[in-house]
């Protein structure tokens with residue numbers, strides 16, 4: 413097995429057409445993306461779609477069936493060879509925090525610094541304790557820390573040896589929602605401060621939005637789209653991405669020109685995502701914030717469900733055609749169930765899929 417020649421610098425990672433599986437059966441097929449130096453990537457998808465398998469392949473725990481993985485243009489895996497995990501200079505953080513219970517917090521963080529001089533290791537530990545907000549905890553033991561504090565230590569331990577890349581497999585899923593909400597932006601800030609390239613695995617899109625610069629949305633072993641949070645929410649490239657990310661409905665529509673469609677909510681104008689011929693029957697993605705409560709509109713719908721969300725209501729509204737759509741309305745407009753309200757659509761890009 414080969415070994416990487418250099419480390420302690422931050423690197424791009426590229427996956428080219430990677431397939432990984434168990435017992436000759438591929439569970440990840442044709443995965444490709446590049447993550448630039450210092451960026452945080454995310455593999456986002458439902459349970460069982462192959463996120464952890466792909467992450468394990470990047471770490472060097474799973475061989476590739478085909479394709480290749482490059483770290484700073486250096487081949488680390490293809491179907492014939494793989495650099496062993498310990499020679500990849502990749503750090504890992506898991507859901508199961510797994511700190512060493514018999515070692516102090518300082519010793520836990522210093523665990524991967526065996527080749528450093530004692531003085532350098534001490535300085536690195538002190539620096540990281542400060543960075544993760546745990547100065548003064550060096551002599552404590554893991555059991556005396558909260559779950560969030562332990563996860564900060566796990567992060568400090570993983571980045572202590574300055575890996576080329578940090579891999580995080582559902583690192584926040586064992587924490588309660590409130591703690592997660594506080595910890596996720598903190599961890600992002602720490603990684604950005606360290607200019608650390610990282611890949612996060614999660615099935616939680618809010619976590620992905622809060623953490624990642626680049627999200628790869630996966631389903632059934634395939635990456636459907638890689639892009640920013642904005643791109644995957646507003647410019648989904650597949651029907652799966654459109655339905656998995658955020659709330660949304662598909663409105664039956666018919667193309668009526670270069671920039672318009674006819675629908676149950678009238679003629680809607682906007683830029684088309686790709687060229688459909690006139691009269692093509694399509695499904696138009698409409699998000700709750702695309703549908704406006706409009707008393708002047710001729711298009712009416714009946715409220716069939718409502719949720720109070722503080723600043724606004726999320727209504728489910730049944731159109732004359734029987735189609736039901738989401739609609740955000742300011743919480744000053746407290747309509748009753750069964751009430752009819754006027755609706756109009758405000759879209760600048762029309763995201764459509766063939767029917």
Ligand SMILES: Nc1ncnc2c1ncn2[C@@H]1O[C@H](COP(=O)(O)OP(=O)(O)OP(=O)(O)O)[C@@H](O)[C@H]1O
Pocket residue numbers: 434439457458459460461462463464465466615
């Ligand atoms: N060691 C293994 N041997 C055989 N099949 C496996 C193994 N590990 C995972 N699988 C299968 O591979 C598929 C993908 O699993 P994987 O754990 O990668 O998905 P995931 O997206 O990370 O799911 P989750 O979010 O639930 O952890 C699943 O069908 C799973 O049962």
